Amino acid sequence: MKVKHWLLLLTFGLLLSVLAACSGDESKEPAGTDTKEEETGEKVLNFLNPEAIPSMDPSLATDESSFIYLAATMEGLYRLDEKTQPTPGIATEHKVSDDGLTWTFTLREDAKWSNGDPVTAHDFVYSWQRAVNPDTASEYGPYMMNGVIKNAAAISKGELAVEELGVNAEGDFTLVVQLENPTPYFETLTTFGTFLPLNKKFVEEKGDSFATSTENLLANGPYTIANWSSTSDTWELVKNKDYWDANTVKMDKLTFKVVKDPQTALDLYEEGTVDRMDLTSDLVDQYSSNDDYLVSADTFVYFLKFNQTTSDALANKNIRLALSRAFDKEGLVNEILNNGSIVANGLVPKDFTPMPETGKDFREVSGDLVKYDLKAAKEFWAKGLEELGTDSVELEFLADDDKTTKLLVEYVANQLSTNLEGLKVNIKQVPKEQRLDLDSNMQYELQLSRWGPDFLDPFTFMNLWTTDSGNNWTGYSSPVYDQLVFDTASKLATDNVARYNNFLEAEKVLFEDAPIAPVYQSSRAQLISPKVQGVFVNPFGATYEYKWADVGDE
Structure with a gap:
């Protein structure tokens, strides 16, 4: 999703358009990057990360950073290649029954965990059951598996035992999966972090310590993670010599350091200490003509979430509709971000998926559902205040603590409090x-x-905003919205035209109810050393794929 070229594969076999990132004109030569290869004989690349890794537990991970490092150290049935196509991982092949409900995966017999244990079908059964077990309190387990894997929804609600999940091992190297409904994109689902295997004996021996530090982790992927704990601000990915495809892994080590200050990151890049850094808006104009400059389109959509359970004001639909329309998004992307990001006026991003009949982009067909409209915002605001019986509202605005987010939320908070009389916004980073x-x-x-x-x-x-979604932490519930979405995965599962019509209608319902407000679809402006080769960027799942990383010539 953020690379010079990448190909989006449309679910159900349609091909999406290629997004080409733009690079700047020639300018000053960048500082050389020291990969330490000459000093140690090792191939090393050095990167930054915006935060500590929140979780290395596949069942509990929910964020971008976690999934990046899970993908680097672990492997599921399939892995995404440079064209975003599933390529064999632990599975060498699979067969699908005529009714589309039974998927049988043949696993390779030479895959090992980093403790020497073989990776087997039982590891997948255990991991998937753990992810939907309500005792695990996984967000992604139910979100990814409910309505897809047979009995997942009932298990996640505590209505059935985990052993009833539609996944079984027929011997050590055959995995059989039963689906609730035909799911043509299920193969791509198996590349995602929630579907990674787990070594049951190791996990249970570690107990609460599992996935909290290097010694409490097992790897079965291209790298192991070294010198890491849950609070670390530095760590390394080290080539896993026990990985079944170790000969393909060219890098000996990738180092990572948490840096939140953009100027510090830039200094490290210019002195050759790191090989990639994200540029903030105030640096883009200065470096846009640099040879190493790259702007890449994203499929991430940023939005405001309104918690209807902790604020009487946010429980009011008119207040939410007012907030959704009361800030200038064009000013935000052009002045605050200045990195190629675009305004979002809906939920599904631009250039993500075309309509099945016409090939038109879903975003274009669905249209602009929530635009900046100060007149409408003030009208909704007045109605909301009247219904609440007050002339003022105070809200706490929660956000991450990096510098770019600080500028962004300060801008939005100022816009809201300026444009909506009686509103006070307190920022909490x-x-x-x-x-x-x-x-x-x-x-x-x-x-x-x-x-x-x-x-x-x-x-x-x-599916994020259905009532029982593991990611819907807003208090929003709409039977109409739920039915429209659920029908796309059940009775309409094999009718792609009808599915997409449901998605169009569901998106309209969502923004008529306004549990969220779309803000922008991101792009990323970066400086990347020409030495960085073979690092692919995915439009879904783990952002960076490091398996094929290599050091090239400057």
């Missing part, structure tokens, strides 16, 4: 891990959040 915790416990009022797709279908966005 916290580390990302803390925000995710506050979010899942619904301990916020107004929040800046985002979503990147987990698979190539509108369902990955639409």
